[in-house]
Amino acid sequence: RYRYSCFDHFGEDTQAYGYAATFGLAESCEEEALGQLIELQQRAVAYASRDGHVADDEFFFAEQNARLVKNAEEYYRSMFRGRVESWNRRDAHMAETLEALAAHLEGRGRKAKIVLWEHNSHLGDARATEIGEGGEFNVGQLVRERYPGQSVLVGFTTHHGTVTAASNWDSPAERKRVRPALPGSYEALFHELGIGRFMLGLRSGAPMEGLRGPRLERAIGVIYRPETERMSHYFRARLSDQFDAVMHFDETRAVEPLERIAAPSGEVAETFPTGV
Structure with a gap:
């Protein structure tokens, strides 16, 4: 707690911390965050020797929390050094977490099989997109590089429908109508097949004529801005190099919240996680 108290005077305003630390307006908490992770790792043997699997799990959770703080501190400083660096820092953390989880599970003598659910922009191999040409990498690329021949990247596409998304970061979620895909895109091509x-x-060996691209591809995530859709959500990609398989749903339907009414003040929602 003493080390992490370095962040306290910024409250929950992580961008304020990143700005102040980047431009020398306040001391960064880099040393404190890194020091906590190193100290935990140095005590790994002592923790693991206490209570078998239980202690092993508890140490893993603590180490991951410390790694998250260290990487988050780096991420919020990188936000003011450009989009490419901040994007790469975030996806590097995701891949690092995946690698740590696999190592933790396999430490018990069992081969780990992990299903990772993320947006296409994180899971499709960035090297097959114009985003990758700009210097960005992502989880899909890193997984293929670190685990050659041991991964399957599956993408999802849609032509039209509805989506739950915000208009801006930190804005409330809205139910939005997804515009029909632009002509010349992979989504429009799949729509022309007439299969729902x-x-x-x-x-290799699959019918990929016309999928070697590059073609336009749409990415809708936490934010959806239909009024600037071409600029905000489309990029060029080579689909057959980006994914190992694609699932197409011609019409998509927005996810709906489990609870439509917010919990009364002071009452914990039924879906709130326990044991944390």
Whole structure:
């Protein structure tokens, strides 16, 4: 707590911390965050020797929390050094977490099988996109590089429908109508097939004529801005190099909250996590 108290005077305003630390308006908490992680790692053997799997799990959780703080501190400083650096810092953390989880599970003598659910922009191999040409990498690329031949990257596409998304960061979620895909995009190509939903394998030997691209591809995430859709959500990609398979749903439907009414003040929602 003493080390992490370095962040206290910024409250929950992480961008204020990143700005102040980047431009020398306040001392960064880099040393404190890194020091906590190193101290935990140095005590790994002592923790693991106490109570078998229980202690092993508890140490893993603590180490991951410390790693998260260290990487988050770096991320919020990187936000003011450009989009590419901050994006890469975030996806590097995701891949690092995945690698740590696999090592933790396999430490018990069992081969780990992990399903990772993320947006296409994180899971499709960035090297097959114009985003990758700009210097960004992502989880899909890092997984293929670190675990060659041991991963399957599956993308999802849609032509039209509805989506739950915000208009800006920190804005409330809205139910929005997804515009029909632009002509010349992969989504429009799949729509022309007249099949409501299908899965298409893209590994060698699969029918990939017309999918080697590059073509436009749409990415909708936490934010959706239909009024600037071409600029905000489309990029060029080579689909057959980006994914191992694609699942297409011609019409998509927005996710709906489990609870439509907020919990009364002071009452914990039924879906709130316990044991944390």
